Amino acid sequence: METRFIELFKETLEIEADTVHLDTVFRELEQWDSLAFLSVIAMIDEEYDVVIEGNDFKKLVTISELIEEIKKRKA
């Protein structure tokens, strides 16, 4: 799931360079803003049928934490 998620995440933010990894702090990415946030929420809903509320989302820092949160909610 990790590789697929990173692919989708990059696609969603239109990132082509190899700048997104499991330990990436996604909020610090140049492409991250409130609009990117919406697109990522939509992508997670579409791909994983999971909704992460804003307050919980705020606590997530790295890509791997994001993936863990999706897994937790799918379980």
Next chain:
Amino acid sequence: MAQLSFSDVGISGIAAAVPKNTIKNYEYTEHFPEEDVKAVVDKIGIFERRFAEQGVCSSDLCFAAAEKLIVDMSINRDEIDLLVFVSQTPDYRMPATSIILQHRLGLSHNTIAFDLNLGCSGFIYGMSIVYSMMERSNLRKALLLDGETRSRIYSPKDRKTAFIFGDAGVAALIERNDHFGKSYFSMNSDGSKEDLIKMNAGGYRNPTTVETLQEKVVDEYGNIRSEEHGYMNGGDVFNFVIREIPADIKKIFAYAEKQTSEIDFFVFHQANDFINSYLAKKLKLEKEKVPATIAKFGNTSSVSIPLTIVSELQGRLNDNKQLFLSGFGVGMTWASAIINTKDCYLSELVEI
């Protein structure tokens, strides 16, 4: 189970009014760099909006729409027994704007008139109340007015809301007639999410003070607003919509024992194109059946559903049509309806 059904009541005609004053979003660059504006505008798919000139209220837009409808449909004013005005931008805190409109429209003193303070779900809530009263035997005709000057609520220096909202007003004539058949409503509320879309001060909880009017930077993006501007937590609103709206649709179709394939038009509250396109895709709806005005009028809150009908369904509501309506927003509240129309009259759009 907040679901209701009605028999033999329906909308026989609608008129809508928008201000002439057109705001082109790409050129709305006083407070933000052009390329930032373009990125936001492209994402939300809102290219133009209408802003009421100073001194023009929601009630004036509704008044213009109502006059147009009354003349076009040769409605006898004396037969209007009920007038409901839906808005969160009334003329005054008191008296209720509906009462002022009763007089301006030359309606009789026997008219039942009151306001309904609701946002994006308001037209459907309003319909359900008018349908309830009209289903009883004695009222002859009802006018449901719905107007908003949302342009006045939000800060032009807060990019989360600066490019979204616009102004409009509508008037719908609701009557009893057995050709309308059955209609279905589902209405919901969740006050735990009161802070997703909100105007913090200026009411009685936090009355106006010098501080509440002071503009300040509110987030890490440098957005600026006061406590008396509206704000919106877009991410959570989006989460809310993609979770609750498809669920409510499922609920109402089960209740009505109908299939989505029976519906001629799906008219959604026009929130922004990102949300609306996502919903349509998620629900697998055919594009031709989902009329939209978001690109040219923006988000006009509760007015957006009837405004979209008047603007986009001209000549398409002949004979019998089945419509699905869905409104969602500030509260949070959300509502959906399945209604029938029979040769529904749509006035030409009024521009004032």
